[in-house]
Amino acid sequence: MLLGYNKARQANITKELIEMTSTQNALA
Numbered sequence: 001m002l003l004g005y006n007k008a009r010q011a012n013i014t015k016e017l018i019e020m021t022s023t024q025n026a027l028a
Helices: 002-027
Strands: none
16 A cells, blocks of 8 residues: 555656656746
8 A cells, every 4th residue: 555655656756847847948
């Protein structure tokens, strides 16, 4: 259970990082 939670959380963090990078690239 905990492992699945960590994986889901990691996926969310990765998604946020990708979105942040995309936003920065759009502004650059």
